[in-house]
Amino acid sequence: MTITPEHSNHGNPAVGGLLATDVGPRLFAIGAYLGETVRHNLGGVWETDDEDPYGEMNIALRLPDGSIVWPVQRVIKRFRNGPEDSIVGYATGLGLRLALPNRRRTWFRRN
Template structure:
């Protein structure tokens, strides 16, 4: 069951990234979510590396994202003053992009996005070459709320198809 707080998190994700894709009077073409995903993945990778996490887009690095959640959250909430205590929505989006990009690079595949969906950042899916479809952004949002939503086990399930 989703809580009101969770919906606020979803709204924060959408608000943080929709303006970056909107057209302006000085821009000739709108940004596409498809283009934002690798940028966000690279951004969070650099941020995590600067904080001592070994994230390098290899399959084993998803365990580092899992370690990040174990160290930076408690009882389904970001720890006060921790690395995810501010800008939670954009950071969760970027963490989902990162996990998805790790799987896409390892297994092949492509992102399924809809720039007309107001919750496109949340609903973006990854279809790997084996035909399995997953929703990395939704998975990391679940991981925030529950330590039982282990990202390593999730990635293994995608790999097994």
């Protein structure tokens, strides 16, 4: 799921959109998915402070080079601020190579 205008408008869930209910858990899930994608591709370990009342928002991913990223916070920023806080830009800035959508296979090709 991506956060698109059909789902939010600068921090306001769209009526009938996927974020119209349970916005907190859904943003956390998207952030966790983003973090796991980063961890799978670049390595790293999750870090959190169990004493932090906002631990779910402040969960961090320490990358092998020692840098720390906060994917859940990034997803929340995207939800609040809109497209200028692009998730794709964030991922590519971290060094992920994003795959292009699969092209439909055809049996006959034009030259």
